[in-house]
Amino acid sequence: MSDLSVMILCGRSPRHLHVANRLCRAGRPVAIVQEVGSDLNAAKVFKLLASPTKLWRKVWRWLRDRRRYVGNGEANFFFGEQPPKLEREDLVVEVPHINHPDVVALADKLQPDVIAVFGTSLIKGELLEKGRLGIVNLHGGLSPHYRGADCTFWALHNGEPEQIGCTLHFIDAGIDTGHLIAYVSPEVKEGDDELTLFWRAVRDSAEVYAELLDRLQRGEQFGQDQAEKGRLYQVKDRGLRHEQHLDKKMREGMLKDIDLPPRVKWFTKDAASQDAG
Numbered sequence: 141m142s143d144l145s146v147m148i149l150c151g152r153s154p155r156h157l158h159v160a161n162r163l164c165r166a167g168r169p170v171a172i173v174q175e176v177g178s179d180l181n182a183a184k185v186f187k188l189l190a191s192p193t194k195l196w197r198k199v200w201r202w203l204r205d206r207r208r209y210v211g212n213g214e215a216n217f218f219f220g221e222q223p224p225k226l227e228r229e230d231l232v233v234e235v236p237h238i239n240h241p242d243v244v245a246l247a248d249k250l251q252p253d254v255i256a257v258f259g260t261s262l263i264k265g266e267l268l269e270k271g272r273l274g275i276v277n278l279h280g281g282l283s284p285h286y287r288g289a290d291c292t293f294w295a296l297h298n299g300e301p302e303q304i305g306c307t308l309h310f311i312d313a314g315i316d317t318g319h320l321i322a323y324v325s326p327e328v329k330e331g332d333d334e335l336t337l338f339w340r341a342v343r344d345s346a347e348v349y350a351e352l353l354d355r356l357q358r359g360e361q362f363g364q365d366q367a368e369k370g371r372l373y374q375v376k377d378r379g380l381r382h383e384q385h386l387d388k389k390m391r392e393g394m395l396k397d398i399d400l401p402p403r404v405k406w407f408t409k410d411a412a413s414q415d416a417g
Contacts, residue, residue, distance in 0.1 A: 142167045142353035147252035149173045149238055151259025154215045154224040159258045159346045161227045166350030170250045172231045175238050217339045239264050263311055273356055278345055279316045282323055283307045284370025287316035290378050292338040297386045301328050304337050306345040310363055315372055319363030320407040324348045328400040348404055361409035
């Protein structure tokens with residue numbers, strides 16, 4: 141267990157709670173900041189209603205996610221028969237959005253060694269400069285080739301199951317473009333589907349995230365430039381025809397006879413990447 145102080149910024153889905161709990165056990169948590177929704181006012185509502193295309197995209201995303209996450213699949217994957225919950229509810233601080241001034245003020249007050257992020261909206265401004273050792277994000281794709289949203293889906297859609305995984309990286313002003321810390325690739329086998337692979341990658345990444353705290357305390361330094369721009373996948377890119385295309389490929393046996401083991405690749409500073417089984 142590391143003695144580094146950790147300020148956790150996370151979402152509220154079971155996968156986010158699982159990662160937050162693992163980080164709490166791995167370090168010395170000082171706060172868990174969760175978004176409860178952006179401030180909504182008349183101007184924002186009017187702007188949304190004035191753009192039928194944007195409104196439809198939001199509705200489609202909502203409908204699609206309700207269909208994908210119906211039932212307790214994610215909760216059962218990460219928590220089994222127990223209800224999903226944070227182990228340190230006493231540390232929870234709720235804010236309207238992650239870039240609210242209160243978050244910066246809290247970071248200034250607590251002076252955490254590390255700010256650990258998973259499942260929030262895009263971080264901007266002053267908060268990017270906080271955390272003595274940096275602000276780290278867990279991204280659900282292998283950057284830079286898969287940045288943005290739905291990266292497990294797109295790796296499967298593009299016929300690249302070996303590119304399924306998560307990236308630990310330092311956060312900069314871009315979207316999943318910061319210096320690389322580690323790639324975490326899950327086991328991939330016949331019979332898997334998008335959500336199982338995504339959840340497995342997150343579960344494996346929680347352990348690597350915890351290991352990172354220990355290695356940072358020992359003085360190891362991480363961070364390598366992303367060698368190229370890659371591709372940014374946006375929420376709007378994923379449509380019904382893309383889902384139908386992947387469904388067809390999966391039914392035809394795209395993952396037949398595949399058997400990829402779990403893999404971890406660390407990116408130590410000023411050194412070649414290190415592979416681990």
